[in-house]
Amino acid sequence: MRLKVTISYDGSNYKGWQSQPHGNSIQQVIEKGLAKMHRHDVYISASGRTDAGVHAVGQVFHFDSELDITLDKWRQAINSNTPYDIYVHKVEAVDEEFHARYSCKSKKYQYRFSMEPYYNVHRYKYCTQLKRTYDIEKMMDAAKIFVGEHDFTSYCANTMEEQPNQVRTIYDISFHQEGDEWVVTYYGDGFLRYMVRMIMGTLFAIGSGTITAETAKEWLEAKDKRLCRFNAEPNGLYLMEVNY
């Protein structure tokens, strides 16, 4: 049976999603728990990788199992075989054609940041602290440059060999406040490696006056990986939902 699993995790303690030869990754920790239950290796496939320090509220992965367990028991079983910083929300039975990565229709990410003058020791892993004021109006305005269908070659880290098609559609980039924190929601059909962090880093550079919105637009149109050197910190980034 193929199972679709929706999870959240605290990325602070991991070297990202993908299995690493010398480090604990979220994938390895979950696979270890599943191997214990199955008494053989189990491979899981996620909607996409998240980098070290990046969080998830609604990451999705799938795997195949021969075990005869009810869906609700599956949730408890995986939760009791994974650490406290990974949490299974939902386990669903899906048909054999479902693939967490290839069946994905759209994704939502959020980026959290604050502009308080003081460092907040309780939020350093969960929100990027700018510690001074950025021009939010300018950032909101510049965000429109990235909305729509674009070739994001300039705003991602994937090589052309790895990912020959770097065209993606961002449906919306919206800003809202939650207490002291700003939350930027990115909604699109798919995101390339570092894409959200590079766009967010560029918006910060515009908000601080380091570059203009026109420069950011020129970079997008140039499709040149050498141009953008901005990459916002991973700690503020959350994979919120994956839609099928």
Place this chain on the structure above:
Amino acid sequence: MRLKVTISYDGSNYKGWQSQPHGNSIQQVIEKGLAKMHRHDVYISASGRTDAGVHAVGQVFHFDSELDITLDKWRQAINSNTPYDIYVHKVEAVDEEFHARYSCKSKKYQYRFSMEPYYNVHRYKYCTQLKRTYDIEKMMDAAKIFVGEHDFTSYCANTMEEQPNQVRTIYDISFHQEGDEWVVTYYGDGFLRYMVRMIMGTLFAIGSGTITAETAKEWLEAKDKRLCRFNAEPNGLYLMEVNY
């Protein structure tokens, strides 16, 4: 010169404020940083201890120093000699009679909890997760039992030898919401060991229907340490401010 220092810290990584023979405490980490600057041991004295896992937004300590450093430089100096989870907000020069513990007039604590059905991996160190609904109205009502001047013998862990006077005044206990979380603010002239956590644990027991408000009141009046066995988790507790 005597210096008064206001700091915040993430209590998750420490065995509490007070120096421990086999473990890193917040006091030890700060004293180590100060010893490095002074080239001799420096003893710091806080407004009071916090337990393992308890956080601070506005803890205060004092110490004496012969170093000739401007106040603003002091802030930077201590910050650069302490880890990322301890942050100095303010350093003030005070006269020799000032004592962080004995000069304290009042304190404010906050306790954060949530009642969302799902476990939140990003908040487990910072907010107590009840994972089901408690009767908040009942809790708010029962909180009034503890407001005013009372002998808190039944609601603290100090022995009578350690602390013969267990009379304290709570000026106010108030509830408010921040997003998904409830915040309970305790404001009083002083708090005994475990006092906030035992009162909070008792309010949870009332909110869940385990005991009645009348029982909690009888316990308070009985001045008997054997009665209350409730002690809310430390992770939701924050020392917010110390007033002089």
